[in-house]
Amino acid sequence: MEDRFWETKSLDDMSREEWEAICDGCAKCCLHKFIDDDDAVEAAPTDYMEHNETIHYTSIACDLLNTKTCSCTRYAERQQLVPDCVKLTKENLKDIFFMPTSCAYRRLHEGRGLPFWHPLLNRGKKTAMHREGMSVRGKTVPESDADLDNFEEYIAIWPLEDLD
Template sequence: MRPEFWKTVPPAKMTREEWEALCDGCGKCCLNKLEDADTGEVAFTRVACRLLDDETCLCSKYEIRKQIVPECVVLTPGQLKDVAYWLPSTCAYRLVHLGRPLPEWHYLVSGSRQTVHERGMSVQGWTVPEYEVDEDDWEDHIIEDL
């Protein structure tokens, strides 16, 4: 990977390795969301995709996730302008898209993949799997500040 590539390389010009490296491993994108049909406002819930490993905050079946969860969004540089609004405000993909710097706890800055967890920026230990919550009850699990 090129040094500090995220500062100089547009997403469309990143290598696959660089693109994948932007993910900080927070697991927030794997939380189920509710979108208000009238306002377009997106609310995150603590209800996680069935494939999210709550301890590592990584997808347990990353390479085949789309086969198991057809509604899973496989993020690409070309989609950013259309989906950035529902990505968490701390997401590196969203930040790079908006021309903002990565936070100090992002492993590309801190040098450690544990910083995201140590700083409490991941979903580690506080999600509930979607198969344990009826979809009609997701509103009861909305997260106010994410």
Template sequence: MEPFWKTKSLQQMSRPEWESLCDGCAKCCLHKLIDDDEQEDMVVTTEMADTEQLHFTSVACQYLNDKKCECSVYLERTKLVPSCVQLTQDNLDQVFYMPSSCSYRRLQEGRGLPSWHPLLNKGKKSKMHQAGMSVRGKVVFDNMIAEELYEDFIVVWPLNDLD
């Protein structure tokens, strides 16, 4: 029998199936900046135009547990952090905010789950951490860095993708 992620579209998945797709890398908890040729400085924003480019920083949300790569206030996250992108079946057009290794993005693009994904490894995140696909040990927190300095923390490692 084929696993649900091979037989259903993202829109057809149940809530538990949807939630289980998250690999737990916590790259979505990184602050992102958008570079616009028409503006002098990079800005934090919730929208992106065709002329803009998305950059990831190593600045993570203060609520991230960077050891477990989990939000410490998951159920309250969008209230405490209004800019937190809560990807759902209704807003898949915002999947571009996710890194290329994101399971939701990979499935939306028809690329399947990577070999290190917890669903393919008995629910364990160890292969993901070993492959360097999570934020573990790579971040500073936004309550320690002034927002105007985020530009100094732009990184490319969140864009790494394996198989």
């Protein structure tokens, strides 16, 4: 891969290998999320968020997540195994309201560059990301162990926002 390709190419112009490399591997996209909407009768999937709504991340992680490495144990099959699994593409990038502000794809899409802790800026290692608390490592409970009827009790209070 070309050195610092993310500084010279748009997300649209990246190869598949480059696109995959942009993922910082924090696993925040593997967390259950909900939108705080006082008017909603029951929880339902959505493709948009109203301006007066707030997205909340929980500490409930997909059962396919390896919480030590912060990677999916069945990445190639994730869409079949978990139909609502996030699959970020060049085509749906404009609709990434559900991704945290620290997400590398979101940052590049918004013109903010990669964060200092990103593995591409740290010899491909996730150490800086984990050290800065920007991954879900050590902060989650598997969905099979969570009381999903009381998901509000799992709202994440650890840092989800950018550090820089």
